Amino acid sequence: MSSHVRKLSAAGVLVTLGIIFGDIGTSPLYTFQTLLKEGGSHGEFLVLGAISCVFWTLTLQTTFKYIFITLQADNRGEGGIFSLYALVRRYGKWLAIPAIVGAGTLLADGIITPPISVTSAIEGIGLLPSLAKDFVPGNTLILGIVIGIILLLFFVQQFGTNVVGTLFGPIMLIWFVMLGTLGVLQIAHFPEIFKALNPMYGVHLLTEHPRGFWLLGAVFLCTTGAEALYSDLGHCGRKNIQVSWIFVKTTLVLNYLGQGAWVLTQHKYTNFAGVNPFFEIVPHFFLIPSIGIATMATIIASQALISGSFTLISEAVSMNFWPRITIKYPSNIRGQIYIPSINWLLCFGCIAVTLYFRTSENMTAAYGFSITVAMLMTTILMYYFMRYVKHWPLWLVVIIVCVFLSVELSFFVANAVKLLKRLFFLVFEFGLIFTMYIWYRARKINNRFLNFVDLKDYIPMLHSMSNDQGIPKYATHLIYLTKANNHKQVEQKIIYSILSRKPKRADVYWFLHIERMDDPYTMEYTVQELEDDKVIRVEFRLGFRIQPRINVLFRKVVEDMISRGELDITSKYESLSSYNLPADFQFIIMEKFLSYNNNFSVKEGFILNSYFAIKGLAQSEAKAFGLDTSETRIEKIPLVVNPLSNIKLKRVETGM
Template sequence: MAVITSVETSNKPDHTKIHHSHAENLSKISAAGLLVALGIIYGDIGTSPLYVLKAIIGERGRIQQDLVYGGISCIFWTLTLQTTFKYVILTLRADNRGEGGIFSLYALVRRHAKWLTIPAIIGGSALLADGIITPPISVSSAIEGLQILYPDIQTIPIIIGILTLLFLLQGFGTKFVGKAFGPMMLIWFLMLGLLGIISLLAHPQILQAANPYYAYQLLTVYPGGFWLLGAVFLCTTGAEALYSDLGHCGRGNIRVSWVFVKTCLLLNYFGQGAWLITQNGQNLQQNPFYAIMPSWFLIVGIIIATLAAIIASQALISGSFTLIGEAIRLNLWPKVRILYPTLSKGQVYVPSVNKLLWAGCIGIVLYFRRSENMEAAYGLAITVTMLMTTLLMFYYLYTRRFPLWAAGLFLVVYLTIELSFLIANLIKFPHGGWVSLAIGLSLVMVMYIWLRANKIKQRLTEYVPLQAYIPQLKELSSDLSVPKYATHLVFMTNASRQQEIESKIIYSIFQKRPKRADIYWFVHVDTVDDPYTMEYSVQTLATDDIIRVHFKLGFRVALRINLFFRKVIEDMVKNGEVDVTSRYESLNKQNVTGDFRFVVLEKFLSYENEMPFIERLIMEAYFFIKGFTTPEDRWFGLDTSSVKIEKVPLIIKPVENVALTRVDK
């Protein structure tokens, strides 16, 4: 059961101790954690040896030593600078009490500049778009590998079946998935490293490609070498998902497992490079990944590669759930149902997003049909996400009192690297890259509409001083001529200031239908930037008549207000602050607890509106989207048997100067 801490009692939490304990848990390393990390984090980046060198050489067709050495050098330094230094060493430090990803980073810095919302929305949308592209291309490239054995096999039905099964598994939680996939990925990485070492023996001089000189020569001297960055970038596409999945595995497990993963990846890349050098001057006839396998091992290797490529989808799927959960709490995404399949912190499941991703993946498979057709749409969106993360990370470093020159150096270096990748990837746009950007743009529009509409609603909500209505509320509570509505009447309020209340609530109590109650409760939920805060405060405005409860909940805490409110009542009764016994005479004698009834006000767009054209479009789109989301009572986790939903009109600008004339007959 969730633990809610009152901030008014002597049990106020020591945040220093909480954060210290949390930091220890985040950095804790365990065998199980390492296995889960292998299973859910490294699928995307771990399967890149399947296609990266093939894509680099395939762009030119003929194998040349400068091309091979330069390509390997670019891969080595991309993994070192982009994945290892930027993400594993630096960005993983920017955790919001254990949570990672672009929205967690945004939550840490958003109070410093309002415009930071823009890179957060763009980056989050691009990452979600990549989450729709990654599963189809990973599974397709894997299944198409079976055509080496069975040339006439129909791959599309198999791909759709595997994707469907993968998305069905998500409901069991990433801990289950990680434990199931972890051992397989361990075998995969060991295979990568071993095959690479064996192949290296044919041309150990390829290790010289670690010298950045070869990368520089490829990008500046080799004809058209700069545009090969689009293919090189495929080796690091899973880095952003690695950061998003921080809450699933912990920083310590990710950092330790990355040493093993990177070693195996580099050994395989260098091994493929060694084989390519032995084919110098020839046209590339086969995938170098499979070429370094002994012929007797080929069948086993294809099966292992197929399973690993299927697993590659998991990193983006679990990262998408984390991303959406954070976006909802930050008011950047519609309120949809969020589930917590396991007791492990940081693991979430969003059914609606799972269905959305599944539908998008199936659409991609049916549209492109072959993995080589999907390559043009792959990688472009994630480059945009990495650029946005760089901007937010610069602000994070700056606000954490890093030397300005160091933060500035970080910004310049990574903007240069990622803008280069973006420019090189833009040549994919007319060949399919537009698909991922179109998906990303659609998601940007949803986030923008939701954010803007909520700001419009907030601007137009009228608040009145609650203190001014205390005498009327006490009189109504004592007025026996009005039928009693409930013993305890609980209103959910958006008013963040304790002394205020929405005018619509006052209207609901006194005018819509007089609601007499023995005790009026006003409950406000405030979502804070710290992901796991669980605190509340109580303000008694009139003893045994009017009480206000203010919850402060982190953006990763499941909203179970019914449960939390019951805990508050228990604490208040224990402290003698309130008497919840029924006020009905017959029930009072038997010490029966009084009934509680919740009232939730749900706004709808009034017909009596005159508003600017843009605002009208935004609000109409907002209410259209809202029709597909979770109702307010279920969103707050309220008991539906004791909840009253009241519709109230949202009037942005009332119609003026109605030309209505009275005529006498």
């Protein structure tokens, strides 16, 4: 996203409406309907109390926590739980756990938000008298339309959204204006509804209603998009989000008030089962356009969540929380990516949710738990941000965190009763969190057993071998990727690969190292010639949102060095050098496999076996680093964590 969109401007606010507020902006489609269903009555006590709870949830949770506090935790303009983790990870190794859990639950939200939003919109067609018999919630026709929209939505991801994306802002502006207008029309008939803004109505509902506290599970639906709001910070900028939220919140509150006013003026319903107040407050002549606008708004909300999922996984790969997978770039827009495996995984999940729950009412009964967990994890990380990054006073941080935790733990407990209705999601969430945890822990175990040696001790050998005509030349330029942070060191396995496994004579030995920076879009490099024209180390400093396309980056380094007169890549072969042909380059990628010669604990064994099982399904390192297969050789090396010892093998002497 260009920098001018991040600055406060009318264009920036319009773009923000299209990208940021789709999820939370479509919640009026189902939130109040769910409250009426679970409340079991429609008197003033329930209606005023429910709207009061919704208003103060939007105020405390969305406005106070996310708009005012959490948006300050921007990592060079970027938001999201991994951006936040990158800011605070130095203050505790264990902070990786809330980052993993928060990311996993946020990703799990991606398989229910599109179905519940789109289904809620399409079900509105059933209010048309001529189509009421055909469009019954949960029937095959509605399911077919919803699944068709979902399939189309995920299919177009591979082409990028830069063309249709320009329409998102204007469409969402129309949507929010419609929300506010519909609300005002109903409020005019029952202005007493403004009493609902008094927090005491909410308190009375939660303490005196038979289901009281448990209604918070339905109330929470009004703020489920708050976490995604923070994740999309980098697309629009803090100021644009904060300013546009004033307009968005106003229209949302007006619509909720309008739905409440309509309910309190109705006498034809003895109960509101199967009735959606959102579409009931729409004038009959405007019903078809409103359904069309609602459908487009839900598609936009789903698109924002899908794009956010791609970004989240991309960051997870960069920060070693997720296996390397294919990441594509469908357009030239910065940050716009497409991950085929995640795209179709989410698509399958969305279709499964649609077929399993069938109606939006059933979906809302299972919705919300994942986001409460994600919000709790963000609060934990925010404590460290406020205390150690912003250096706020301890007493102030404790008060803020206690307010957040009291609200979110209440929502968590209220949503916990939905667990039996959402076992499908638990499997999905567990799979995501398990994958991240295993990948993270296994990499830590792996790195623990890396042995580094001083490169200077081996430079004379490399120099001698390079000049030894008795050894066949392996390549003119031989390139290894190293994990050694110290530029004077390299892994022992690399030295073994060069000198012992099969001597690899080359004219120039390159060692490339990638350092992941907390700044999301850093792209820098340094060059150190450890031995003139013989041993060169290149340090790439890449932000966690930059894909390590080493082939492209290394080519750029070589071009820069040639232009500076620091490197000559003319072929060293006598028969070719006179023709000024370029020399050859050869990458060596060292892939590990779990050796049988190990004797580790049950826990480490489970983690490592799971890691290599997952790795077998992941993208190869050569592809992950964008290396040309014709210039890359793979060497398999065993991972020995705890070698077998004390083998009781006895030699028996035989008489001759």
